[in-house]
Amino acid sequence: MRPLTYERATAIDEVVRRVANRPGAAFLAGGTTVVDLLKLDVITPDLLVDVRDLPLGGIVAEPGRIRIGATASNSDVAVHPAVRERCPVLAEALLAGASPQLRNMATIAGNLLQRTRCTYFRDGQSACNKREPGTGCSALNGVNRDHAVLGGSDDCIAVFPSDACTALAMLDTTVHTVRPDGATRVIDFAELHTAPGHTPHVETVLEHGELITGLVVEDLPAARRSAYLKVRDRTSYEFALASAAVALEITDGVVTAARIALGGVATRPWRSHAAEEALIGGPATTERFAGAAAEALAGARPLAGNAFKVRLAEQTLITALTDLASRPTEEPSS
């Protein structure tokens, strides 16, 4: 058995230093990904540094923004009154993910770093460029029903599985970190995750040892009227085949603002600016929603097993937009 050491600390600089100084070290938060992949031998850290004693669990609603500490649990974020009021899409996405037990364990920062559910990645032995660079991608010509139709490359088509990140991608979110040298930085959410390209083992712009300390979600008027729709093989406790996070501002029947992101079909959190632009300035009709959906999937590269996802994602987005547009408009409460 490989040796494994566990440590915990209460200061951010200490936690960062311990991981940064050791190539085989990893952060441990809720453990829902790390402990699972540790058992599968998919990840082989020799040191786990627990971040749960850090003072990063708070959720603070300020005028103009919500600050969410890195170790706030998915459960706590989902039920926070400011999240439910200002960006219900995030609460809905969180509650659509996993199970109550897992949401109690999982942290919001851990969710940003969730690993793919690709079975070839998880089995620990198939050729997989993400797990073992240079070995090839078993999914390209294998069983690829669950795989991505957007953002894939010839080296990897693994889906990024997070529901919450689909919502965070269409909100104005920034990710706050402490780097190994102690400096802090702020990363736009859209810049955090990288496309697989030829380096699918690299999934984010974070350096080894760089610690996410929290997120800031800026208030967005359209987000008060927002929703998450997830389509999957069973009603609950299952990953998405396709999902849509949508926000609409409609004035006198005309779409004045729109935010759209897709989940379950892409290799990274997938906001569609093209779909948003297809809606703005026009009437909130099913025809326009269908046009936006076509824009969102225009770059899709379907394979033998997952071609159905193109139509499924389009229909999921059209349904999400139609349902949202039919809701009565609420008066702004602040």
Added chain:
Amino acid sequence: MTDPIPTSVDQKPVATQRPPSGMSLHFNGVRHMIPVDARTTVLDALREHLQLTGTKKGCDHGQCGACTVHINGRRVLACLSLAVAHTDDDIRTIEGVTPSDGALHPVQEAFLACDALQCGFCTPGQIMSAIALLDEIKTEQGPAARLSSDEIRERMSGNICRCGAYPNIVAAVTRAMAGQDGAR
């Protein structure tokens, strides 16, 4: 609450715990010293070291809910919790829910009354999940909280029953929920 996102690096002194050869865990109100390494999960610590076998190992990967326990009052999965990470926490298992006089917990009684099981393997996890669910809705909605069958199904969806005893499990949770505010 203070700003959870620090703008400068915290310089407070640190307390670090090296990998222990044995560790102290707090199960059902009792401290136990057990020899485990860093990989040992709470589930294996319970079953293999303390012979508390009420908590079941189903999938061992967070997909079935059979290992549901309460850590500091919240339902979590023992199979994805490293024991070494919970030395300061209060861990409650199915063995710890019954009153000392040998009576059953009201949720256990409801499962019996509604015949909410067939083989019984998932039952300890179902009951631990249901007890936490009742606490959660009391916190969220007050003691008179009531959930529809669909809401119960959603909130119990982290516990798989391969026998398919779901209708009676929903009935048992409904019964326990009705008894919570003294209506029984």
